[in-house]
């Protein structure tokens with residue numbers, strides 16, 4: 001089962017909806033590269049913070065991204081390298097997530113990352129994020145919107161973090177998630193929303209493989225696999 005050439009699959013949804021895990025499995029199953037656009041926003045926030053750039057200074061963060069572009073590498077398996085060093089686990093941490101949510105509200109940053117995302121996607125990919133179906137790849141042949149209850153999303157995020165050195169309680173993770181949801185949905189620039197042509201899947205009570213199977217079934221039905 002392989003994707004038809006150039007297939008673009010957009011998977012959007014809030015934090016903890018499972019979109020990253022699902023996107024990786026779908027990409028593997030049909031032989032497409034997987035691009036986690038959240039990592040780009042995480043990189044923007046993390047690097048801005050490291051350089052002492054204010055997280056509300058859109059033109060300074062965009063200028064930083066223009067300079068950093070050459071040193072940023074996207075490797076198979078979702079590994080991000082900056083200046084030759086693997087920074088994936090730092091980017092996946094809570095601090096980078098909070099910084100990402102702040103810079104993601106800035107139109108200059110979204111504009112700077114838009115071109116990069118479209119370039120990365122041009123030969124076909126599964127891309128997950130918040131505005132992939134609406135803004136980044138509006139022509140994608142298949143769009144999905146994953147959701148789950150907030151408590152379930154918080155529980156998944158908490159389980160993920162437990163393995164790292166962050167010892168946050170479930171309630172603390174839930175509160176942080178609530179704040180981030182509110183910021184992501186309320187911002188003027190590309191707020192999180194399900195576009196009309198996206199298929200919504202509520203994963204609260206579904207296993208990952210069940211969500212993946214639903215997506216693959218839609219792709220097969222639309223003759224996007226061969």
Ligand code: DC
Nearest residue numbers: 037038039041100101104129130131
């Ligand atoms: O999915 P994530 O937690 O890695 O995303 C980090 C932040 O980046 C999140 O607050 C929303 C933002 N983001 C975005 O605005 N647009 C995207 N396409 C992906 C992520």
